[in-house]
Amino acid sequence: MTKKNTATSNQQQLMDKIVSLCKRRGFIFQSSEIYGGINACWDYGPLGVELKNNIKQAWWRAMVYERDDIEGLDAAILMHPKVWEASGHVENFTDPLVDCKSCKLRFRADQIPEENLKLKKCPECGGELTEPRKFNLMFKTFMGPVEDEAHVVYLRPETAQGIYVNFENVYVSMRRKIPFGIAQIGKAFRNEITPGNFIFRTREFEQMEMQYFVRPGTDMEWFEKWREERFKWYLRIGIKPEKLRFHQHGPDELAHYASAAYDIQFEFPFGWQELEGIHNRTDYDLSRHQQYSGKDLSYFDDEIGQKYIPYIIETSAGCDRTLLAVLVNAYDEEDTGKEIRTVLRLHPFLAPIKAAVLPLVNRENMPQIAWEIYKSLKPHFKVFYDDSGSIGRRYRRQDEIGTPFCFTVDSQTLQDGTVTVRDRDTMKQERIHKSEVLDFLKEKITF
Numbered sequence: 331m332t333k334k335n336t337a338t339s340n341q342q343q344l345m346d347k348i349v350s351l352c353k354r355r356g357f358i359f360q361s362s363e364i365y366g367g368i369n370a371c372w373d374y375g376p377l378g379v380e381l382k383n384n385i386k387q388a389w390w391r392a393m394v395y396e397r398d399d400i401e402g403l404d405a406a407i408l409m410h411p412k413v414w415e416a417s418g419h420v421e422n423f424t425d426p427l428v429d430c431k432s433c434k435l436r437f438r439a440d441q442i443p444e445e446n447l448k449l450k451k452c453p454e455c456g457g458e459l460t461e462p463r464k465f466n467l468m469f470k471t472f473m474g475p476v477e478d479e480a481h482v483v484y485l486r487p488e489t490a491q492g493i494y495v496n497f498e499n500v501y502v503s504m505r506r507k508i509p510f511g512i513a514q515i516g517k518a519f520r521n522e523i524t525p526g527n528f529i530f531r532t533r534e535f536e537q538m539e540m541q542y543f544v545r546p547g548t549d550m551e552w553f554e555k556w557r558e559e560r561f562k563w564y565l566r567i568g569i570k571p572e573k574l575r576f577h578q579h580g581p582d583e584l585a586h587y588a589s590a591a592y593d594i595q596f597e598f599p600f601g602w603q604e605l606e607g608i609h610n611r612t613d614y615d616l617s618r619h620q621q622y623s624g625k626d627l628s629y630f631d632d633e634i635g636q637k638y639i640p641y642i643i644e645t646s647a648g649c650d651r652t653l654l655a656v657l658v659n660a661y662d663e664e665d666t667g668k669e670i671r672t673v674l675r676l677h678p679f680l681a682p683i684k685a686a687v688l689p690l691v692n693r694e695n696m697p698q699i700a701w702e703i704y705k706s707l708k709p710h711f712k713v714f715y716d717d718s719g720s721i722g723r724r725y726r727r728q729d730e731i732g733t734p735f736c737f738t739v740d741s742q743t744l745q746d747g748t749v750t751v752r753d754r755d756t757m758k759q760e761r762i763h764k765s766e767v768l769d770f771l772k773e774k775i776t777f
C-alpha cells in the first residue's frame with residue numbers, strides 16, 4: 331500500500347469508527363432502519379439530540395443573546411410558491427445531472443473529473459454517460475387536496491427566504507434600525523443527487539442562518555467583520571484551528587446573488603469541506619421580493635435622510651455538518667498503557683451529558699448519597715446516574731460519549747462528605763465536598 335492509500339484508509343476507518351460509535355451509543359441512527367433505511371436521512375438519538383441542541387444553543391447565544399443587533403425568528407417551512415420564483419430557486423437551484431447508461435449510477439457533472447465528462451465515460455465503470463441535464467433540487471408537494479400544478483408548494487431548500495420576507499415585519503415590530511440582523515435555525519430540504527458521507531450531505535438537514543441588513547456601501551466592511559466573527563465561533567466551540575480554513579469563491583464559483591463569498595471549511599476525514607458560507611448578497615433578495623410581491627421593501631435611513639434597498643450579508647451554517655465536525659474534532663483514542671481508551675474531547679458546553687454520578691459500590695449508603703447528589707444536579711444539568719459494572723468500565727462509558735466529569739461516592743464520602751471528581755481529559759481525580767458539586771459544575775460548564 332502506498333503512503334497515500336494508507337492515509338486514506340486510516341481516514342475511512344476513522345469515519346467508520348465514528349459512525350459505529352454514533353449508533354452504538356445513541357447519537358445517530360439511520361432513518362427507518364427497521365425497513366432497511368431511507369437514503370440520506372438520519373435520526374438523532376437521545377445523546378445526538380442533546381449534542382445538537384447544545385450546538386444550536388451555542389450558536390443562538392453567540393448570535394442573538396450576546397449581541398444587541400440581532401433578533402430571532404422561526405418562519406414556516408412551507409411558503410408561498412412565488413417566494414421561490416423571486417429567490418431564483420425555481421430557475422437556478424439546479425445541479426447538472428449525468429447518468430451512466432451501463433451501471434445506472436448518477437453523478438453531478440461538476441463533481442466528476444473533466445476528462446470523464448469530455449470522453450463521456452463513467453468514472454465508475456467506463457460506460458457511456460448521458461448529456462448533463464438540469465435537475466432542480468427542491469422537493470415539491472401539494473397544498474390542499476388537489477394535486478395539480480396550481481397547488482404545488484415546495485419544502486424550503488434554505489431558511490433564508492423566511493427571513494427576507496419578514497424583514498419589514500421584524501424591523502417595524504421591534505423598532506429596529508439598520509444595521510441589524512435576523513437569526514433563524516430550522517430544517518431545510520434538498521433533493522441532493524449525490525448525498526453521502528454520513529450526515530455531511532443529506533436530503534433533510536438543519537441550517538443556522540443569520541441575515542444582516544446594512545446600508546449599501548458599508549456591505550464589504552460588514553462582510554469582513556462577519557467572516558471573522560463566524561470563524562471565531564468555531565474556535566470557541568472547541569474546533570482545532572489547524573482543522574479550519576477559509577475558501578474564497580472565485581468569479582466562476584459565485585452564486586447568482588452574491589458579489590463576494592467565503593466558505594469556512596473543516597478538514598473532515600474525507601477532505602476539506604464547507605461548514606458555512608458567508609455571502610455578500612447585495613440588494614438582490616429584497617429587490618427581487620419587491621419586484622415579485624409588488625410591495626415596497628425599501629428602508630428609510632433617517633441618519634442620512636435616504637431611502638434604499640438594504641444590502642444583505644448572510645452567514646449560513648449547517649447544523650448537522652457542524653455536529654459531524656465536532657465529533658471528528660473530538661474523537662480520540664488514547665493509549666493509557668493498559669488499554670486504548672476512546673474519548674470524545676467535547677467542549678463541556680456541547681457534551682450531551684455534563685456529569686455522571688457514581689457510587690463506588692452498591693452498599694453502605696453509597697447509592698443513597700449518590701442518588702441525592704444526582705437529584706440535586708438534575709434541575710440544572712443533564713446528568714446521569716450509573717451504578718452498574720466496575721468503576722473503570724463506568725468511566726470508560728462516559729469517556730466514550732464525552733461526559734466531562736464523573737463524581738464518585740466512595741468510603742471516604744461516608745466519613746467526611748467529600749466525593750472524587752474525575753476529569754475526562756486528564757483522568758486526574760480531586761476531592762470536593764458533596765455540597766460543592768453543583769457550584770463546581772456551574773463554574774465548568776460555561777460557554
Ligand code: ATP
Binds near residue numbers: 604650
Ligand atoms: P454544497 O456546496 O456543499 O452543496 P452549498 O454551498 O449549496 O453546499 P449553502 O446553500 O451555502 O450550501 O448552504 C449553507 C450551509 O447549509 C452549508 O454550508 C452546509 O453547512 C449546509 N448544507 C447545505 N446543503 C446541505 C446538505 N445537503 N446536507 C447537510 N447540510 C447542508
